[in-house]
């Protein structure tokens with residue numbers, strides 16, 4: 269990443285609109301994420317994997333509904349307490365913070381971005397370290 273243009277912080281406050289949960293894309297999960305999700309749903313990890321995951325190359329992603337909503341979207345996130353890092357860290361992904369222009373694209377898509385409480389540069393750094401970003405738009 270080039271210089272941290274966002275070092276003085278950025279405003280973000282999720283409006284719970286669910287827009288980011290209802291578009292085509294991958295939600296990547298690792299073994300630890302799967303264990304948390306499976307536990308929350310009182311399933312074994314293999315049963316969870318069979319029912320809710322797809323393999324993409326060497327990675328695993330949640331499946332989507334035919335209309336591209338996240339499989340756990342139910343008028344809200346039905347696994348919110350254990351949602352994957354990608355969901356927890358949005359919109360503070362490397363790809364979104366690449367430049368003011370990429371952030372502006374996020375602001376246009378996500379009504380919570382660019383408004384509300386300011387996340388400090390340190391808080392954004394912490395979220396970036398969780399590497400929640402995706403290769404494909406969320």
Ligand code: SF4
Pocket residue numbers: 281282283284285286287288289358359377378379380381
């Ligand atoms: S699109 Fe933005 S405001 Fe809407 S649910 Fe997602 S993060 Fe929250």
